[in-house]
Amino acid sequence: MPTTLTRLKATLTAFLANERFKQLRRKAHRLSTKDTHWSDLEYPCITAQHEWISEHLELESRGLAILQRISRLESKSTTTASDNDVNATVQGSKKEPREDTRLTVPEKATLLNTFIKIQQVIKAHLATIPPGNTTAAFEIDSKNLEPGTGRRAQWFHGRRLCAERGGCCARGCGCCERPVTKYIEHLLEDGKGRWTTVPLYGHCTAECGCCIRERGVYEPDKRIPDAGVVKGI
Template structure:
């Protein structure tokens, strides 16, 4: 019963009223997006009344958390780049493709095919050592990220809930909306979201060769994105990581 009928509204249906159409089923993606939008709007309304001291503390924490999360994507993309230089039989890092029926969210700007990667080089002890160090770096990154999350200020407040909504709410493919909504920024920066390769839509596995732990990590292009390196035909290492010992082959 509609809420207006509780108060004896004068707006009542008559015998001349048209029959009400049955509810049209919505897609799973639309349902996921609506839940995300509802949560954001609700937290936004509540956050307006929160103490300014809490708001400033959340903003300061958000900067640290975002910076640490970006570092993790950078590590995984360099690890993926080095993995492509290893032998074909190696399975230390995987890409996570979407299902064939999964709709690509990125708008294709051109018809350029994805770049062709170079042939893998024979196994190199230096290459393996660098990959091992990157795995250690990523493990330390995860510990720092967990520590940051546990130490978040005013964890139950609406400002914190509003900030984390983009990380916690996901679309039908399991991608967080913070990642989905930043596709335009990646495209404007000349990343893979501006090309037809669809690299950003594939997740990087943080856990290797563990079938019971297959949650991919999603992130947009960094200076370590192998597709962007091949596209631009140049490599500029990111200063947040150790100087690379194994550089990509550009030819």
């Protein structure tokens, strides 16, 4: 039978071993945090992360330019021949739209096909994300959606740049506040699947109809196909 002294000794040894383990764990955690922090400050590492984020935002902006051109030309198709003012979109008009402002089916197909290809490139690009605190923050922002609207944190961060470039965020039109498009997504919640509508938000590109009307000049976005370009403003 172990004596009281032996039992106390065993308890004390176990306690010290546990404390030692906790100490080592704390030290290891400090080291890993410190390492990540310092490696993030190394020039090639941080540059790779910034470059990846820039590439990703550029791809998203290219897709957005396509959607904005489609949206602009489709809304123009309701403008009548007598309207000289490009702002004059006639809601529910029975007059025939001008023939030359319509986006033809092949033109729209070309644009949509390019948009789908860009979305595929974006998906592949996500798999190449370099590790680090900067890209981790970017990922967190991507998943941080505003309740009610579904706008990503990046959308909020992009407002200043949009305004500085003379985009709609510099005016009271509220174009960027509205989704450019919506798509349907299948979600699995509590073991049950359901379909939901996901809005897609962005900021102005060279194809934003509101910005073109504001400036009175149309300089097509060179990153996307020419489909619909001749229709101008």
